[in-house]
Amino acid sequence: MEPRLKLWLERNGRIVMSEYRLRLLALVAETGSLAEAAERMGLSYRRAWGKIKELERNLDLPLVESAAGGVGGGHTTITAEGRDLLRRFAEFQTQAEAAVNAAYERAFTRDRLQGAGNS
Amino acid sequence: MEPRLKLWLERNGRIVMSEYRLRLLALVAETGSLAEAAERMGLSYRRAWGKIKELERNLDLPLVESAAGGVGGGHTTITAEGRDLLRRFAEFQTQAEAAVNAAYERAFTRDRLQGAGNS
Numbered sequence: 001m002e003p004r005l006k007l008w009l010e011r012n013g014r015i016v017m018s019e020y021r022l023r024l025l026a027l028v029a030e031t032g033s034l035a036e037a038a039e040r041m042g043l044s045y046r047r048a049w050g051k052i053k054e055l056e057r058n059l060d061l062p063l064v065e066s067a068a069g070g071v072g073g074g075h076t077t078i079t080a081e082g083r084d085l086l087r088r089f090a091e092f093q094t095q096a097e098a099a100v101n102a103a104y105e106r107a108f109t110r111d112r113l114q115g116a117g118n119s
Numbered sequence: 120m121e122p123r124l125k126l127w128l129e130r131n132g133r134i135v136m137s138e139y140r141l142r143l144l145a146l147v148a149e150t151g152s153l154a155e156a157a158e159r160m161g162l163s164y165r166r167a168w169g170k171i172k173e174l175e176r177n178l179d180l181p182l183v184e185s186a187a188g189g190v191g192g193g194h195t196t197i198t199a200e201g202r203d204l205l206r207r208f209a210e211f212q213t214q215a216e217a218a219v220n221a222a223y224e225r226a227f228t229r230d231r232l233q234g235a236g237n238s
Binding site: 103 | 123211219221225
């Protein structure tokens with residue numbers, strides 16, 4: 001038996017960060033291209049753009065900057081605020097997962113529950 | 120901004136406990152009646168019964184016992200194993216939530232992220 005968890009952040013009842021959104025932002029940071037990030041996530045460019053704009057509105061922070069033109073078209077970079085959010089959420093995720101595993105061990109690996117405990 | 124989480128347990132890739140399932144089992148324990156528990160969760164009796172049987176199969180543990188008859192029909196009680204699982208999952212949940220909140224505080228309440236930090 002093993003613990004599983006899903007984490008996200010809300011602000012005023014709206015999702016402002018999740019594992020999915022983290023992945024999209026991290027791909028923008030990594031590739032410098034929203035088109036490329038969207039493609040790797042199997043999203044349309046329009047949908048990926050919409051997600052990021054929604055996050056920016058809900059967080060009241062700029063997360064990406066776009067520059068048009070140049071050879072090969074425009075590119076999208078992540079802002080300092082976006083990078084900070086990514087770093088913090090990744091840290092939160094890592095620590096939360098470790099803590100949840102520890103809580104599981106404490107609650108479930110003392111005697112009893114043999115049926116489920118041995119798998 | 121605030122952290123949110125969803126917790127569940129899997130065994131061999133199958134869900135064997137979740138907040139929803141915990142609630143159903145806790146209602147059986149509380150009311151002594153699967154029909155009553157199902158009604159309070161807005162489930163059909165058949166569906167509630169199916170959920171519990173599925174959990175028992177996946178966990179390889181008996182969780183409830185049914186006794187037919189008597190005035191007012193049969194009743195359903197929770198087994199020692201079921202009670203143990205309930206207690207442990209509730210403990211896991213409480214500790215995991217506290218730990219996730221602490222991880223959030225550590226990751227997010229140091230300087231920066233002003234836009235989101237003040238809400």
